[in-house]
Structure formats: C-alpha cells, structure tokens
Amino acid sequence: MSRRLAFASLTLTSLALGAPWLHAGAANLVTIIQSHRAFSVTDLHLKRGDSVRFTNDDLFNHQVYVKSPAFSFDSAEQAPGEAVSVAFPVAGTFDVLCGMHPRMHLAVIVE
Ligand SMILES: [Cu+2]
Numbered sequence: 001m002s003r004r005l006a007f008a009s010l011t012l013t014s015l016a017l018g019a020p021w022l023h024a025g026a027a028n029l030v031t032i033i034q035s036h037r038a039f040s041v042t043d044l045h046l047k048r049g050d051s052v053r054f055t056n057d058d059l060f061n062h063q064v065y066v067k068s069p070a071f072s073f074d075s076a077e078q079a080p081g082e083a084v085s086v087a088f089p090v091a092g093t094f095d096v097l098c099g100m101h102p103r104m105h106l107a108v109i110v111e
Contacts, residue, residue, distance in 0.1 A: 029053055029085070032106065034062045034078075039096070043107040048091050052108070055083040063099035066108075068092070074099075 027049040033040040035057040044052065054064050056078050064084065065074040070092050075084040088094065088110045098104035 027051065027087070031055060033057050034064070034098075034104070037098075037101045037104060039104060039106040041106065043109065046088055046108060046110045048110055049087060049089060050110070051085050051087040052096075053083050053085045054078070056080055061100060062104070064096060065099055066094050066096055068094055070094075 026047070028047065029051045030044065030046070031053045032044070033055050037058070039054075046052070054062075054075065056062050057080075059080050061080070062078045063075055064078065064086075066072055066086070067074075070090050071088065071094060073086045075086070078084055088108060091110050094108045094110065096106040096108055
C-alpha cells in the first residue's frame with residue numbers, strides 16, 4: 001500500500017503549544033484526492049479546526065463520511081470532479097470511509 005506522505009506533511013506546521021483559543025486563524029486546508037477507489041494518503045495528522053478537501057478524481061461517484069460519537073460528516077454522493085470540504089473541530093482519531101467503496105479508508109488524527 002503506497003503512502004504518499006508528502007500531502008500529509010503539509011499539515012505538520014510548527015507545533016502549536018499555546019492555549020487552544022489562540023489557534024483561531026491558523027487552520028490549515030489539506031487536499032486529499034480520491035483516485036482508483038483510494039484516498040491519496042492512508043493517514044493524516046491535523047490540528048483541531050483544520051479542514052480536508054476531498055476531490056473526486058475518479059470517473060464514478062464517491063461518498064465520504066465520518067461517523068463517530070464525537071463527530072459525524074456525510075458528503076452525500078460526490079460526482080466525478082466534485083470536491084467537498086470538511087472541518088475537524090474536535091480532537092480524536094476518526095475513520096474516514098466511503099459509502100460506496102468499503103475498502104476506502106483514511107485515518108484522521110486530530111490533535
Ligand atoms: Cu468511493
């Protein structure tokens with residue numbers, strides 16, 4: 001399984017050791033590509049408040065979702081070429097899945 005961590009490394013900005021309420025305005029946006037029934041990375045580290053933009057680079061629909069007690073998201077059907085963005089407002093580890101392709105999986109770790 002290939003791990004294109006170059007994308008993920010974009011999120012590893014300087015460690016924010018200050019108080020959480022000082023993070024406002026420092027949120028990052030990371031782009032993840034959905035291609036060949038896979039996400040472009042297998043895991044992603046974010047800071048609370050960062051967003052991920054999922055871009056469907058396949059010729060068929062995807063449906064990205066997160067379902068956890070702390071945080072849920074559902075893109076609904078995502079047509080080819082369509083991008084959806086989601087912010088991760090709470091800390092935790094979240095399984096990002098596709099409603100159409102059960103083998104698609106991305107682990108998002110929010111600190
Ligand atoms: Cu899919």
